[in-house]
Amino acid sequence: MNPPAFEYFAPTGIDEVIDILAKYPGEAKILAGGQSLIPLLKARISSIPYLVSLSEVKGLSYVDEGKEGVRIGAMTVDSDIENSELIRKKFPVLHDATEQLADPLVRNVGTIGGNLSHADPANDLPAVMIALDARISVQGRNGLREIKARDFFLDTFTTALEAEEVLTEVTIPFWGKRSGGAYVKFKKNTWNFSVAAVAVQLELEGNKCTRANIATTSVSAKSGRMESAEKILAGKELTHEVISKAASEVAASAQPTSDPYGTEDYKREILKRITREAIRKALSRAGEN
Amino acid sequence: MELSEKLVRGEGRFVDDIQMPGMLYLGFARSQYARAKILKISGAQLTHKEVNFEVVEVGEGATTGGPAALSHPVLANGHVGYVGQPVAAVYSDDRYVAEDLIDSVEIEYEPMKAIVDPEDSLKREVMYPGVKSNAIVDRYFGKEFTPDPSDIVIERKIINRRIATNPIEPRGIVAAYDGHKLTVWVSTQSAHSIKGGLSEALKMEPDRIRVVQVDTGGAFGLKGGLFPEYVVACYLAMKERRPVKWIETRREHLLASRPGRGVVANLKLYAKKDGTITGLKGEVIVDNGAFTGGSGEFSPMFIARQLAGAYYLPNAYVRAVSVLTNKAPQGPYRGAGRPEAMYFIERLMDGLADKLKMDPVALRLINAAKETYTSPLGMQVEKSRQFLESAIKELNYEKYRDRENVGFAFLILYHATAGGESARIKVENGRLKVWTGGNAHGQRHDIFIKTLLKEELGVPEDIVDVLKGDTDQLEDGVGAWGSRSSMVLSSAVIVAAGKIKEQIGKKHGKYTLKALLEGKWDEYEFFKYDKTESSLGANLVTVDMDSYGRVIVKECLSYYDIGRILDLDNAKGQNAGGAVQGIGQTLSEELAFDEDGLPLITSISDAGVLSADLVPKFGIKFHKSESPLPSKAKGIGEAPTIGVPIALSRAIEKATGKLIVETPIRPEYLLPEEKA
Ligand SMILES: Cc1cc2nc3c(=O)[nH]c(=O)nc-3n(C[C@H](O)[C@H](O)[C@H](O)COP(=O)(O)OP(=O)(O)OC[C@H]3O[C@@H](n4cnc5c(N)ncnc54)[C@H](O)[C@@H]3O)c2cc1C
Numbered sequence: 001m002n003p004p005a006f007e008y009f010a011p012t013g014i015d016e017v018i019d020i021l022a023k024y025p026g027e028a029k030i031l032a033g034g035q036s037l038i039p040l041l042k043a044r045i046s047s048i049p050y051l052v053s054l055s056e057v058k059g060l061s062y063v064d065e066g067k068e069g070v071r072i073g074a075m076t077v078d079s080d081i082e083n084s085e086l087i088r089k090k091f092p093v094l095h096d097a098t099e100q101l102a103d104p105l106v107r108n109v110g111t112i113g114g115n116l117s118h119a120d121p122a123n124d125l126p127a128v129m130i131a132l133d134a135r136i137s138v139q140g141r142n143g144l145r146e147i148k149a150r151d152f153f154l155d156t157f158t159t160a161l162e163a164e165e166v167l168t169e170v171t172i173p174f175w176g177k178r179s180g181g182a183y184v185k186f187k188k189n190t191w192n193f194s195v196a197a198v199a200v201q202l203e204l205e206g207n208k209c210t211r212a213n214i215a216t217t218s219v220s221a222k223s224g225r226m227e228s229a230e231k232i233l234a235g236k237e238l239t240h241e242v243i244s245k246a247a248s249e250v251a252a253s254a255q256p257t258s259d260p261y262g263t264e265d266y267k268r269e270i271l272k273r274i275t276r277e278a279i280r281k282a283l284s285r286a287g288e289n
Numbered sequence: 290m291e292l293s294e295k296l297v298r299g300e301g302r303f304v305d306d307i308q309m310p311g312m313l314y315l316g317f318a319r320s321q322y323a324r325a326k327i328l329k330i331s332g333a334q335l336t337h338k339e340v341n342f343e344v345v346e347v348g349e350g351a352t353t354g355g356p357a358a359l360s361h362p363v364l365a366n367g368h369v370g371y372v373g374q375p376v377a378a379v380y381s382d383d384r385y386v387a388e389d390l391i392d393s394v395e396i397e398y399e400p401m402k403a404i405v406d407p408e409d410s411l412k413r414e415v416m417y418p419g420v421k422s423n424a425i426v427d428r429y430f431g432k433e434f435t436p437d438p439s440d441i442v443i444e445r446k447i448i449n450r451r452i453a454t455n456p457i458e459p460r461g462i463v464a465a466y467d468g469h470k471l472t473v474w475v476s477t478q479s480a481h482s483i484k485g486g487l488s489e490a491l492k493m494e495p496d497r498i499r500v501v502q503v504d505t506g507g508a509f510g511l512k513g514g515l516f517p518e519y520v521v522a523c524y525l526a527m528k529e530r531r532p533v534k535w536i537e538t539r540r541e542h543l544l545a546s547r548p549g550r551g552v553v554a555n556l557k558l559y560a561k562k563d564g565t566i567t568g569l570k571g572e573v574i575v576d577n578g579a580f581t582g583g584s585g586e587f588s589p590m591f592i593a594r595q596l597a598g599a600y601y602l603p604n605a606y607v608r609a610v611s612v613l614t615n616k617a618p619q620g621p622y623r624g625a626g627r628p629e630a631m632y633f634i635e636r637l638m639d640g641l642a643d644k645l646k647m648d649p650v651a652l653r654l655i656n657a658a659k660e661t662y663t664s665p666l667g668m669q670v671e672k673s674r675q676f677l678e679s680a681i682k683e684l685n686y687e688k689y690r691d692r693e694n695v696g697f698a699f700l701i702l703y704h705a706t707a708g709g710e711s712a713r714i715k716v717e718n719g720r721l722k723v724w725t726g727g728n729a730h731g732q733r734h735d736i737f738i739k740t741l742l743k744e745e746l747g748v749p750e751d752i753v754d755v756l757k758g759d760t761d762q763l764e765d766g767v768g769a770w771g772s773r774s775s776m777v778l779s780s781a782v783i784v785a786a787g788k789i790k791e792q793i794g795k796k797h798g799k800y801t802l803k804a805l806l807e808g809k810w811d812e813y814e815f816f817k818y819d820k821t822e823s824s825l826g827a828n829l830v831t832v833d834m835d836s837y838g839r840v841i842v843k844e845c846l847s848y849y850d851i852g853r854i855l856d857l858d859n860a861k862g863q864n865a866g867g868a869v870q871g872i873g874q875t876l877s878e879e880l881a882f883d884e885d886g887l888p889l890i891t892s893i894s895d896a897g898v899l900s901a902d903l904v905p906k907f908g909i910k911f912h913k914s915e916s917p918l919p920s921k922a923k924g925i926g927e928a929p930t931i932g933v934p935i936a937l938s939r940a941i942e943k944a945t946g947k948l949i950v951e952t953p954i955r956p957e958y959l960l961p962e963e964k965a
Contacts, residue, residue, distance in 0.1 A: 001538045002385045043540065044392065186837065189877045189956065190903065191894050260881045260889055266957035270837065273963070
C-alpha cells in the first residue's frame with residue numbers, strides 16, 4: 001500500500017501545468033482530488049512518474065450562472081455542487097447525483113474535473129453531463145477547445161483528452177422552461193458505487209416530450225447515451241406504456257457483466273426498473289416548471 | 290486509562306507503530322495462479338531453496354500430524370496451490386523500495402486446471418502426486434440407522450460460502466534477534482501459540498524465543514494462527530541480525546490469510562408427523578484449501594459433531610469431509626464451525642416446520658432436549674427445553690409469531706474451555722500487574738479482570754495494570770478464542786488471586802489490602818480445565834424487503850445464557866459486533882472465485898463488510914444460569930455469529946417465500962417479480 005516513487009509538481013499557472021504535461025508525454029498526470037488516482041497508485045495498479053497537482057492553480061473552483069448556462073470550474077468539489085442552490089433548481093439531475101456520490105469525505109475533496117477525466121464507467125458524473133448536453137472545455141498547448149460531453153468518453157478510463165491537455169471547465173447549457181431531470185442510483189449493497197444508475201433529462205411542450213436524453217452508469221464499458229431509448233420518448237406523450245418501452249430499451253442496449261453484485265440479467269432488470277423511476281421523476285419535475 | 294479508551298483516543302501502539310533502528314521491511318511475491326508449477330524465479334532475495342520451513346498449525350482448531358505432502362511451505366516449493374500464496378520474499382530498509390522489489394520478482398509458471406468447487410474436488414484427479422484422495426479428512430460420526438418408512442424427510446443442500454475475517458488491523462509482525470534470543474512483537478490472539486509454532490517451525494528451543502503481543506486491532510479467530518510470512522520474518526531477522534517488519538495489506542488479507550466458513554452440507558432430517566425428529570443423515574464438506582496449516586482438518590469433524598443442535602436427536606450418521614481446493618487454507622472465523630453446524634440443523638428445522646405447517650418455534654419446543662444427553666454424533670447436548678420456554682417469553686415471540694417477516698434461531702454454543710488458561714499476578718510498589726494467557730484483541734478483558742481483582746482482593750481498579758501477552762512474563766498460556774476468556778481466563782485470575790490471599794493469610798494471620806500492597810507477591814496459575822462447556826441462546830430477527838429485493842434488518846434481538854455477567858457493556862458490545870458480522874455473512878460478505886480459482890474479491894470495498902447505515906438496532910436480554918467455573922460466567926463472543934444468520938435467513942425466507950439455503954444470499958435471488 002505504498003505507491004511507486006513519483007515526482008510531484010504544484011505549479012501556480014495552467015500554462016505551467018500544460019508545459020509539465022508536455023515535457024513528460026504519457027508519464028505525467030494531473031492530480032486533482034486524488035480520490036481515484038491515489039488509491040490506484042497505492043494499490044500499485046498504476047505507476048505515474050510525474051504528478052502535477054492543480055491545487056495551487058487559482059480560479060478553477062466555481063459554479064457561475066451565465067447567460068446561456070452554468071459554468072463549473074474543473075477543481076470544484078462535489079460537495080460544492082451538491083450544496084449549490086442554483087444547481088438544485090436548474091439541474092436537479094446533477095444535484096441528485098452529487099448527493100449520492102461516494103460519501104461526504106470523498107465529496108469534500110473529489111472534483112468534477114477528476115470525476116469526468118477519470119472516465120470510470122462507474123463514476124456518476126459522466127452520465128449526468130451527457131444527459132445534460134454539457135460541454136467540456138479543455139486547454140492544451142494549442143489553446144482551448146470544447147468537446148461535447150457525449151463525445152468525451154471513449155472507453156473505460158479513456159477520454160478525448162490529449163496527454164498534455166487539462167480539463168478546465170464544464171458548461172451546462174440552460175434547457176427550456178419546462179424541463180427537468182433525475183438521477184436514480186442503485187447502490188451496491190455495502191459500497192457507494194452502483195450496480196446500475198441512470199440519468200434522464202427531458203423537455204416538454206404541451207403534453208409531449210420534445211427532447212429526451214438518457215445516459216447510464218456502471219452497465220457498459222463507458223457511460224454513453226441510450227439513443228434508441230431516447231427516440232422512443234421523443235415527440236410523444238410520456239404514458240405508462242411509452243415509459244416502460246423506453247426503460248426496456250435501455251435495459252436491452254446496456255452491456256452489464258455478471259459479478260458477485262449480480263448476474264447480467266439481474267442488472268438489466270434493475271436498470272429497467274430504475275430507468276422507469278428516473279423518467280417518471282424527470283417528467284414530474286419538468287411538469288412542475 | 291482503560292485499554293479501549295486508549296485505543297479510541299489513538300494512543301494504541303499497534304505492530305506497525307513499532308520503529309527500530311536498522312529495520313528491514315519484508316515483502317512477498319505471490320502466486321498469480323490458483324494452481325501451477327513454478328518453472329523459474331528470478332529477482333527474488335529469498336526462495337524455498339534457502340527458507341525451506343513449513344507452517345505449523347496453532348490456535349483454535351489446530352491439529353498436528355496431517356499428511357506431510359500437504360503442509361504449507363513458507364515459500365512455495367516448486368508449485369503453487371492458490372492465488373496469493375507466498376512464492377518469494379524480498380526486503381529493504383525502505384518500505385517503498387521493498388514494494389518495488391516485489392514488482393521486480395519474475396516468476397514463470399506452468400498453469401494447471403484449478404480445483405475450485407469442493408464437491409467437484411471429490412470427483413477430480415488428486416491435487417498432488419502421492420496423496421490418495423483430495424479428501425484429507427473423511428470420517429463418519431454416529432451410527433447407520435434405518436429410518437421409519439412413514440417418516441417425513443427434509444432434504445437440503447446448504448452452503449455457507451467462504452468469507453474473510455477482515456479485522457480492522459490486518460496481520461503483522463516485527464522480529465528481532467540478538468544472536469541468542471529471537472523476540473517477536475505481533476498482532477495476535479495468543480503469544481504462546483505463536484511461540485510454540487515458531488519454535489516448531491524454526492526448530493529452535495522454546496526458551497530462545499520471546500513473543501510479545503502488541504495492541505491488536507481485531508482478530509476474529511485468524512490471529513490465533515502462525516503464518517508463512519511470520520516464519521520468514523523471523524528467519525530473516527536471524528539471518529541479517531536486524532529487526533524485520535512485515536505488515537499485511539488488505540489485498541493480501543483477502544487473498545492469502547485464512548478465511549472462514551466455506552462449508553457445504555447435504556443433509557436429510559427425518560421426523561414423525563407430529564414433528565418429533567427421529568434422525569439425521571448426510572455429509573458435511575469443508576473447502577479446506579490447498580494445504581494444511583489452517584483449521585480444515587478439524588472443522589468438518591467439529592461441525593458434524595454439533596449437528597444435533599440443542600435438540601434431542603436419537604439417530605444420526607454423518608460423513609465429515611475436508612477436501613483440497615485451490616484456495617488459501619480455511620481457518621477459524623468467529624464461531625469456527627459452530628455457526629455452520631447450527632445453520633444447517635436450524636435451516637432443516639424451519640424446512641420441517643413448513644412441511645408440517647407448524648410454527649417453527651413450536652416445532653423447536655417439541656424437540657428441545659428435555660434432559661442433558663450425549664448425541665449420537667458425540668457432543669453433550671444440555672437440556673434445553675426450559676431455556677427455550679423462557680426465550681420465547683423474553684423475546685416476546687407471541688407478538689411476532691403471525692408476522693410474515695420474522696425468523697427465530699435456537700442455538701447451543703460450545704465454549705472452547707478445554708485446555709484451561711493461565712494468569713499471573715505480580716504485586717510490587719503498591720501496584721498490581723496482571724498477565725493472562727489469552728489476550729484482548731478488541732474485547733475489553735482488562736475491565737472484568739479489574740472487577741474480579743476488586744472482588745477477590747479488594748484492590749481499586751486504578752492500581753491494576755493489565756498487560757498484554759508476553760511469553761517471558763508468563764510461563765505458559767492458551768489464547769483468546771472460542772468464547773472462552775470470560776470462563777477460563779477469568780477463573781485463572783480468581784485462582785491466582787486466591788493463592789496470593791492464602792500466602793498473605795499464612796504470613797500475616799489474615800488477608801489485608803495493606804499487607805498486599807506493602808509486600809511483594811508474585812503468583813502464577815495455570816487453571817486446568819478439561820471439559821467443553823456449553824450455553825444456550827436464541828435470536829429473533831425481523832426484516833423489511835424493498836421493491837428491489839433489498840433486505841432491511843429491522844430488529845435483531847438476542848437472548849443468551851451467559852451465566853454471571855462479568856461486564857454488561859462488554860457483553861452488549863460482543864453481541865452487537867457479532868450480530869453485524871452475522872448480518873454481513875448472510876447478506877453480502879463473500880470471498881468469491883471464478884472457475885479458474887481467481888479471486889473476484891481483492892479490495893475491501895467489494896468484501897461486503899456492512900457499513901454503518903445497514904446496521905439495525907440491537908436488543909439483548911440475558912439468561913443467567915451460572916457456569917460451574919470459579920468465574921460463574923459463560924461465553925458470548927460467538928453466539929451472535931451463530932444465531933443471527935439463522936434468524937435472518939428465516940426472516941427473509943418468510944418475507945419473500947423463497948427457500949434460503951446459502952449465505953450470502955445472492956441479490957438476484959431476492960429480486961421480486963414485478964406485478965403485471
Ligand atoms: C471511497 C470512495 C468512494 C467513491 N464513490 C464514488 C461514487 O459513488 N461515484 C463516483 O462518481 N465516484 C466515486 N468515487 C471516485 C471519486 O468521485 C473521485 O473523486 C473521482 O473519480 C476523481 O476525482 P478527483 O478529483 O479525486 O481526481 P483524481 O483522483 O485526482 O484524478 C483522477 C483522474 O483524473 C485526471 N484528472 C483530474 N483532474 C483533471 C483535469 N482537470 N484535467 C485532466 N485530467 C484530470 C487525473 O490525472 C487522474 O487520471 C469514490 C472514491 C472513493 C475513494
